[in-house]
Amino acid sequence: MVDILHRVGVIGSKEAVYAAITSPEQLAAWWTDDTKGDGGEGGVLKFQFVPGGFDMKVLEAKPAEHVLWEVIEGPDEWIGTHVRWDLHTEDDFTIVMFSHEGWREQVPFMNHCSTKWATYLMSMKQLVETGTGAPSPNDVQISNWH
Amino acid sequence: MVDILHRVGVIGSKEAVYAAITSPEQLAAWWTDDTKGDGGEGGVLKFQFVPGGFDMKVLEAKPAEHVLWEVIEGPDEWIGTHVRWDLHTEDDFTIVMFSHEGWREQVPFMNHCSTKWATYLMSMKQLVETGTGAPSPNDVQISNWH
Numbered sequence: 001m002v003d004i005l006h007r008v009g010v011i012g013s014k015e016a017v018y019a020a021i022t023s024p025e026q027l028a029a030w031w032t033d034d035t036k037g038d039g040g041e042g043g044v045l046k047f048q049f050v051p052g053g054f055d056m057k058v059l060e061a062k063p064a065e066h067v068l069w070e071v072i073e074g075p076d077e078w079i080g081t082h083v084r085w086d087l088h089t090e091d092d093f094t095i096v097m098f099s100h101e102g103w104r105e106q107v108p109f110m111n112h113c114s115t116k117w118a119t120y121l122m123s124m125k126q127l128v129e130t131g132t133g134a135p136s137p138n139d140v141q142i143s144n145w146h
Numbered sequence: 147m148v149d150i151l152h153r154v155g156v157i158g159s160k161e162a163v164y165a166a167i168t169s170p171e172q173l174a175a176w177w178t179d180d181t182k183g184d185g186g187e188g189g190v191l192k193f194q195f196v197p198g199g200f201d202m203k204v205l206e207a208k209p210a211e212h213v214l215w216e217v218i219e220g221p222d223e224w225i226g227t228h229v230r231w232d233l234h235t236e237d238d239f240t241i242v243m244f245s246h247e248g249w250r251e252q253v254p255f256m257n258h259c260s261t262k263w264a265t266y267l268m269s270m271k272q273l274v275e276t277g278t279g280a281p282s283p284n285d286v287q288i289s290n291w292h
Contacts, residue, residue: 002148002149003148003252004151004260005150005252005256005257005260006257006260006261006264007254007257007258007260007261007288007289007291008261008288008289009288009289009290009291090290091290092290093289093290095289095290097254097257098257099257106149106151108153108243110151111151111152111153111243111244111245112153114150114151114152114153114260114264115152115153115154115264115267118152118260118261118264118265119264119268121261122265122286122288125288140268142153142154142155142268142271143153143154143155143239143241144155144236144237144238144239144241145153145155
């Protein structure tokens with residue numbers, strides 16, 4: 001099992017970052033504009049991109065602290081993997097410790113998703129700090145895989 | 147052992163990307179402006195940032211195809227790790243398969259470096275595509291760790 005890891009610091013409160021990763025309206029403002037569902041514990045979030053989508057079961061959602069998703073629909077490589085968000089405060093930042101865990105093997109798609117997650121996390125940071133993110137389909141293009 | 151993985155596609159030739167990752171002048175234009183040394187096989191590259199630096203021994207350098215660095219000086223967590231660059235062509239892109247391999251454990255600094263590598267790889271892509279990258283100290287700030 002292998003994991004994608006990231007860390008960003010957002011100038012904003014833990015509550016603001018928690019809202020950015022649990023509210024469908026705010027997820028739509030930094031990840032993909034076609035986001036539906038319920039980001040609370042026990043809910044399912046549906047993220048649709050141009051080539052396909054991901055459904056996430058919200059296994060854990062502890063306000064201003066922690067969110068854990070399980071991928072229940074999407075590309076084969078993603079099914080059964082977990083997306084983990086842990087928030088804490090350092091200096092003036094809310095630190096987001098992010099991991100997309102439990103990939104079965106290091107396929108090239110994992111490299112792609114790692115870089116792509118980084119650019120989306122920067123989009124989330126921008127959203128909280130400035131009010132404007134860069135969600136799909138207006139996201140940063142990193143390669144021929146978009 | 148755990149690895150950081152990324153993949154970016156650069157609109158440009160493999161030769162241009164190879165030059166961006168082997169020429170000290172070009173490395174200085176996307177990673178850190180204080181870059182010295184020799185990027186050819188057997189050489190040592192010295193990258194200096196504001197808080198510290200990394201020295202890389204160039205273990206392998208196959209023009210327009212592949213570069214492998216070993217970290218011989220720098221933060222404890224980096225010493226002995228390897229930075230691998232593999233280039234190939236897809237569509238109009240030179241695809242860069244990147245890994246920073248052999249971390250002893252998943253420390254928070256690894257999360258930070260993963261996100262930071264992504265933003266630097268985007269800086270390298272920009273440099274090749276537009277002639278202007280965003281090297282340290284004018285790099286994209288991602289958190290309180292810079």
